[in-house]
Amino acid sequence: MLFDVFARVRCRLDILNDILLQRYHCKHLPSRAEDVIVDDLRGKTCVVTGPTSGIGVTTARALVKRGARVVLACRTPSKAEALVERWTKEAAAVGTAPPDCAVMALDLDSLASVEAFAKAFQQREKRLDVLINNAGIFDMSGAYVRTSDGREQHLQANFLAPALLTMTLLNALRKTGAETGDARVVFVSSKLHELCTGLNLSDMDFKRSSYSSQAAYASSKLAEVLFVKALDARLRAKAPGTRALVLHPGNIVTGVVRTLPMWLQSLYKILFERILLTADQGARCSLYCATRTEAVASATIGPYFTSECEERTPSKYALVEGEAEKLWRYTLKELGLEDDII
Ligand SMILES: NC(=O)c1ccc[n+]([C@@H]2O[C@H](COP(=O)([O-])OP(=O)(O)OC[C@H]3O[C@@H](n4cnc5c(N)ncnc54)[C@H](OP(=O)(O)O)[C@@H]3O)[C@@H](O)[C@H]2O)c1
Structure with a gap:
């Protein structure tokens, strides 16, 4: 009991330390997102989810600036169209x-x-080099919200739907990987995954356990780390x-607080x-993971990177033997996918 309290306090102090010192720890990185990318990305196709707010915008913009074809996968197409119009004007101006x-x-x-x-996507696009599962929510209002599919919203929007998107685009990624030796899927999780002290696979929806949006967010973000493994x-x-x-992209001023009162x-x-x-x-860490050779060259299996663009050990609950496999089986079952999908 005392040990649990101590572990929770330590975890929160560690998160606070990350928030307060992140600028210092990242000072070796370029301040412009596109400068993280060293290669010319012409000829590559990238999908970015949630490209209409926060780090999704800057991630997509940097890939565009480096010449990639970028598919803006968004729930509000008018917002993405306005962005493309702005970028077109900016390009014309220079x-x-x-x-x-x-x-x-x-x-x-x-x-x-x-x-x-x-x-x-498969009908319209010829190839896929990079999928960045960036879109996500953290409903700070604390309300328990179900999606149209009847699932708790953090579980679905942050984890299950991106997992399905990945699986349905896997063949396109594998084709590129086989041809060029480099195709990647990147999940934008969060350091807050450390607040989840283990997934409850029999109640991922928080139907029977006590609910808080922070707990649901942390659980969905730990699921991402384990799924990638x-x-x-x-x-x-x-x-x-x-x-x-x-x-973990760092702690950033974005629209993530949109559910709080003005x-x-x-x-x-x-x-x-x-x-x-x-x-x-x-956006730097997403771009580093999506494009830099060093990110995959010496990485462990299912590597977890932080805002410094360095591989780090995720929470101890992401390292528990067998957890990633249990989550894999849960995910396939939830999504109605076959065992032999890969
Ligand atoms: N900000 C931080 O400090 C922080 C820290 C750690 C991790 N992250 C992670 O970083 C990622 C990006 O977050 P952000 O901070 O940039 O947040 P944001 O400004 O709120 O942007 C989130 C994006 O996701 C999209 N989105 C949300 N729900 C969606 C749904 N159901 N279907 C399709 N798209 C949806 C939003 O679309 P609309 O524009 O249409 O709303 C928006 O484009 C998230 O995965 C978040 O968990 C953020």
Whole structure:
């Protein structure tokens, strides 16, 4: 009991330390997101989910600037279209090539929407080099919300739907991996996965256990870390050239606080703007994992990176023997996928 309290206090202090010192720890990194990318990405196709707010915008923008074709997988296409229009004007103003983007609808609250996206993607696009599962929610209002599929919203939007998206696009990624030796799927998790002291696979929906949105968020983010471990192990055995990585982007001023009352959102920005990372800085780790050779060259299975763009050990609950495999089986069952999908 005392040990548990001590472990929880230590975990929170560690998270606080990460928030307060992240700028210092990241000072070796370029401040512009696109400068993390060293290769010319012309000829590559990347999918970025949640590209219409926060670090999704800066991630997609940096990939576009480096010449990649970027599919903006979003739930509000009008927002993504406005971004493409802005980027087109910016490119024209400096005389560079117009952005090579496609806007496609994807609502993670609906598994049917994920399947429709994957089908449309396969019909329209010729290849897939990188999938960045960036979209996510942290409903700070604390309300228990169910998706249209009847699942707790953090579980579905942060974990199950991105897992389905990954599985349905896996063949496209594997094809590129086999041809070029480099295809990647990147999951944007969070250091808050450390607040989850183990997944409750018999109640991932919090139907029977006591609910808080923080607990649901942490559980969904730990699920991402474990899922990547199971997926990457399979990719390394069966799909040479294709890898899965997971990361904590840092603590960033974004729209993630949108569920708080307006006055609290303003207070959050005033209080934290000087401590937290900018959206541009918050995109660096996603871009590092998605594009840099070093990220995969010496990485362990299902590597977990942090805002410093360095591989770190995730929470001890992500390292428990057999947990990743149990989650893998749970996920396939929940999504109605066959064991031999990979
Ligand atoms: N900000 C941080 O400090 C922080 C820290 C650790 C991890 N993260 C993770 O970083 C990722 C990006 O977060 P952010 O901070 O940039 O948040 P954000 O500004 O709120 O952006 C989230 C993006 O996800 C999209 N999205 C949300 N629910 C969706 C759904 N059901 N279907 C499709 N798209 C959906 C949003 O679309 P709309 O624009 O249409 O709303 C938006 O584009 C998340 O996975 C988050 O958990 C953030």
